[in-house]
Amino acid sequence: MTMLRVGGLQKHFGGVLAVDDVDLELAEGELHAVIGPNGAGKTTLIHLLSGALKADAGVIVLDGRDVTRLAMHRRVRLGLARSYQITSVFPNITVLENLALAVQGASGRDDRDRARTELGAVGLGARADDLAGALAHGERRRLELGLALATGARLLLLDEPMAGMGPEEAARIVDLLSALKRKRTILLVEHDMDAVFRLADRITTLVDGRVIASGAPEEIRRHPEVRRAYLGEEAPQ
Amino acid sequence: MRDTLYIPLRPWPTLGVVAALALLPLAAATLGQPFYVVFATRVLIYALIATSLNLLIGYGGMVSFGHAAFVGAGAYAVAMLMPAGVASAWLLWPAALLAGAGFAFLVGAVSLRTRGVYFIMITLAFAQMAYYLVLSLRVLGSDDGLTLSNRPSLGLVDLNRDTTFYYAALAILLAALAGMRVLLNAPLGRALQGIRDNETRMEAIGFATYRLKLLVFVIAGAAAGLGGGLLVSLNGLVGPNLLNWTQSGLLMIMVILGGAGRLLGGALGAVLLLVVEEAIAEHTIHWPLVIGVVLLAVVLFAPQGLSGLMRRRA
Numbered sequence: 001m002t003m004l005r006v007g008g009l010q011k012h013f014g015g016v017l018a019v020d021d022v023d024l025e026l027a028e029g030e031l032h033a034v035i036g037p038n039g040a041g042k043t044t045l046i047h048l049l050s051g052a053l054k055a056d057a058g059v060i061v062l063d064g065r066d067v068t069r070l071a072m073h074r075r076v077r078l079g080l081a082r083s084y085q086i087t088s089v090f091p092n093i094t095v096l097e098n099l100a101l102a103v104q105g106a107s108g109r110d111d112r113d114r115a116r117t118e119l120g121a122v123g124l125g126a127r128a129d130d131l132a133g134a135l136a137h138g139e140r141r142r143l144e145l146g147l148a149l150a151t152g153a154r155l156l157l158l159d160e161p162m163a164g165m166g167p168e169e170a171a172r173i174v175d176l177l178s179a180l181k182r183k184r185t186i187l188l189v190e191h192d193m194d195a196v197f198r199l200a201d202r203i204t205t206l207v208d209g210r211v212i213a214s215g216a217p218e219e220i221r222r223h224p225e226v227r228r229a230y231l232g233e234e235a236p237q
Numbered sequence: 238m239r240d241t242l243y244i245p246l247r248p249w250p251t252l253g254v255v256a257a258l259a260l261l262p263l264a265a266a267t268l269g270q271p272f273y274v275v276f277a278t279r280v281l282i283y284a285l286i287a288t289s290l291n292l293l294i295g296y297g298g299m300v301s302f303g304h305a306a307f308v309g310a311g312a313y314a315v316a317m318l319m320p321a322g323v324a325s326a327w328l329l330w331p332a333a334l335l336a337g338a339g340f341a342f343l344v345g346a347v348s349l350r351t352r353g354v355y356f357i358m359i360t361l362a363f364a365q366m367a368y369y370l371v372l373s374l375r376v377l378g379s380d381d382g383l384t385l386s387n388r389p390s391l392g393l394v395d396l397n398r399d400t401t402f403y404y405a406a407l408a409i410l411l412a413a414l415a416g417m418r419v420l421l422n423a424p425l426g427r428a429l430q431g432i433r434d435n436e437t438r439m440e441a442i443g444f445a446t447y448r449l450k451l452l453v454f455v456i457a458g459a460a461a462g463l464g465g466g467l468l469v470s471l472n473g474l475v476g477p478n479l480l481n482w483t484q485s486g487l488l489m490i491m492v493i494l495g496g497a498g499r500l501l502g503g504a505l506g507a508v509l510l511l512v513v514e515e516a517i518a519e520h521t522i523h524w525p526l527v528i529g530v531v532l533l534a535v536v537l538f539a540p541q542g543l544s545g546l547m548r549r550r551a
Contacts (some may be wrong), residue, residue, distance in 0.1 A: 050488065076443035088438045090431060093241045101431050107442035111425045112238070129239040151442050 001028040003155050003185040009058035011048055018044040020209035021062060033196045034150055036206035037230050046157045049083040051075045081153035085160045087144045091133030092212045095124055098132050102150035115150060122146035138169035147192045155185045162192045174198060176186060205230060242427055244418050244500050245338030258407055262400045274399045280498055280511045281406040282467045285413050287491040287503030289460035292417060295498030297453050298433030302357045304461055304488050307337040309480035311462030312469040316383040326389035330466050337462015338455050345454035349447060361482060368480040382476030389470050406467055413460055418500055429453055496542025505543045
């Protein structure tokens with residue numbers, strides 16, 4: 001079963017092609033990492049897939065349904081949610097209320113029990129009644145992830161969930177994502193190569209908006225172009 | 238479980254305030270100042286209008302600078318229908334409400350595509366267009382406005398009696414505040430406040446933000462229209478100045494003074510502004526200067542307005 005199929009996706013800003021003819025396919029339950037140097041178009045790709053930006057060309061098919069022209073909130077209701085590289089939560093309400101809002105957004109109902117379940121899933125059970133603005137960085141990143149999870153989306157687009165984290169917090173996210181594997185389809189954009197190679201079923205490498213390689217982690221690790229453009233010689237062995 | 242957005246109902250203070258408001262006409266009669274009943278009615282109507290703007294600014298983050306246009310739509314609807322033979326308030330006031338809602342739908346459908354300063358400017362532009370339209374239309378009385386020979390009738394009670402009108406306005410204001418509390422405590426109210434705080438993220442978790450904002454914009458326009466209909470019913474006259482941008486500005490000042498994003502913010506602001514105006518206007522023509530100083534003090538020292546101050550002491 002194909003969860004996401006992307007064909008010929010294109011986006012330019014002025015004269016710059018940020019995403020150039022990208023093809024991508026994610027099987028159901030797959031964890032697919034997208035790596036590449038800064039400015040490769042990874043975040044733009046997530047913007048296009050989530051509906052925050054409109055593609056100039058190409059198609060996006062979610063679970064057999066063409067969503068290329070759908071607004072962001074419609075895609076969420078069809079089971080596609082994203083997280084943000086720069087934490088974007090609701091700081092003035094509690095952690096639980098944050099998640100309840102995400103549950104409500106996707107389902108239309110204010111279901112606190114489900115919100116509480118999601119709270120446990122991201123390990124924030126003890127902070128339920130604290131204001132989201134009072135959380136530490138690592139906790140905020142987990143809440144950020146939790147908002148996407150709480151929509152109940154089958155396909156998650158995660159934009160650098162480990163950004164700015166220390167090794168301990170990053171390890172928690174790796175555990176969290178391992179637990180999610182198979183249950184949800186995940187497109188993971190991440191710079192932490194240890195995490196990527198540990199988690200990913202397949203990896204796509206983006207450079208200057210183009211896919212230069214796509215395949216199993218072992219293939220990508222050995223791929224000469226990927227090594228030259230991004231991994232360098234210190235790629236994890 | 239902590240519920241930061243829930244607005245509790247404090248029964249005793251509420252009952253106290255309602256009782257005081259209910260006794261106000263008696264007090265005015267005892268003091269031999271019946272004029273104050275009409276003044277108090279005007280305050281109640283402005284409290285309704287400012288409350289509707291508070292829903293937009295304080296809870297929805299929609300800084301509308303054209304709210305007077307919806308007041309005007311309601312007022313002129315009543316002023317047009319009465320001479321045409323419609324005398325019942327049961328028809329006239331709903332018509333005012335619908336006029337406000339309809340105009341708000343048109344303005345909102347376009348304006349809500351924009352955000353921030355653009356939204357402020359486009360709502361102002363729409364309101365000024367309405368103002369100049371009214372000013373130029375002979376059928377709407379141009380700059381003389383329209384006058385009514387009578388107040389609408391309300392079934393068994395006689396609105397020509399000032400006290401009766403006062404109680405009608407009070408009932409409508411209380412119903413509007415109760416309705417707003419219900420709305421804000423409902424999932425729709427939570428969504429609205431989420432949009433105010435982080436609209437992009439709300440879209441990213443599945444909310445149809447544009448549609449929700451438009452819905453609330455129309456609700457606020459309806460309440461403002463009703464307020465306009467009440468004003469013209471009370472005063473028996475309406476002029477284009479009711480739609481001018483200074484009126485929109487005055488309503489915004491009321492919301493800021495009273496406390497944007499507080500249930501009673503709009504109502505308190507209306508009381509404060511109109512009472513201060515009434516008290517100072519007879520002594521000096523420079524009363525707007527006093528309001529300006531008060532506004533400055535509120536913004537600097539009590540950013541949550543009068544209701545924020547009261548809450549801090551409670």
